[in-house]
Amino acid sequence: xxxxxxxxxxxxxxxxxxxxxxxxxxxxxxxxxxxxxxxxxxxxxxxxxxxxxxxxxxxxxxxxxxxxxxxxxxxxxxxxxxxxxxxxxxxxxxxxxxxxxxxxxxxxxxxxxxxxxxxxxxxxxxxxxxxxxxxxxxxxxxxxxxxxxxxxxxxxxxxxxxxxxxxxxxxxxxxxxxxxxxxxxxxxxxxxx
Numbered sequence: 001x002x003x004x005x006x007x008x009x010x011x012x013x014x015x016x017x018x019x020x021x022x023x024x025x026x027x028x029x030x031x032x033x034x035x036x037x038x039x040x041x042x043x044x045x046x047x048x049x050x051x052x053x054x055x056x057x058x059x060x061x062x063x064x065x066x067x068x069x070x071x072x073x074x075x076x077x078x079x080x081x082x083x084x085x086x087x088x089x090x091x092x093x094x095x096x097x098x099x100x101x102x103x104x105x106x107x108x109x110x111x112x113x114x115x116x117x118x119x120x121x122x123x124x125x126x127x128x129x130x131x132x133x134x135x136x137x138x139x140x141x142x143x144x145x146x147x148x149x150x151x152x153x154x155x156x157x158x159x160x161x162x163x164x165x166x167x168x169x170x171x172x173x174x175x176x177x178x179x180x181x182x183x184x185x186x187x188x189x190x191x192x193x
Contacts, residue, residue: 001030001089002014002029002030002031002089002091003029003030004030005030005087005089006030006031006032006089008087009087010087010088010089011032011033011084011086011087011088011089012030012031012032012033012088012089012090013031013032013033013034013035013080013088013089013090013091014027014028014031014033014034014035014036014090014091014092014093015035015073015076015077015080015090015091015092015093016034016035016036016073016093017067017068017070017073017093017094017095017096018038018066018067018068018093018095018098019036019038019066019067020095021036021093022036023036031091033080035076035080038066038067038068067095067098068095069096069104069121070094070095070096070121070122070124070125070126071104071125073092073093073094073125074092074125074126074128074129077090077092077129078128078129078132081132081133081136084136085137092129094122094125094126096118096119096121096122096125097115097118097119097122097150098118099150101114101115101117101118102114102118103117103118103120103121104121107120107121107124115150126144130142130178133178134178139177139178140177140178141175141176141177141178142174142175142176142177142178143173143174143175144172144173144174144175145171145172145173145174146171146172147171
């Protein structure tokens, strides 16, 4: 999609929340800007201060710069959007609701479930991003989905890597147009491949 839209004159960017979508896996193809540098994130700094596990790794990884929190992702996405006034495509990846759950303190204190705290934090960051998009000129197609759910104990699965039950496989796909219709109706900047 990024390649097709770039060929049609769209500015294309991605702001990535964690290593599984790093450019090294070929996912940056077609993007003008692909922000996947986790080395300066607050989470990276926190992980580097933690002791390694028995294998010398942090949560099974040999590197600490694995992810960044949703507020950092949103800040970077908003910075990129702030420089746009024409046709753009932005892919934003949040990784917060993944184990180990470590929501900011103000969320962790409000929820008894660490997972729910992470979801609330991610929801807040998505709301912050959408509020900025709604203020932009023209109409914007917003698509929201998830890579998986969590077992949370259903069928004996704590996380999401064993079974194919709805608790891990049934995910949302939400599509909405944001912005005002131009005079006379129709979709501003409509695109037909």
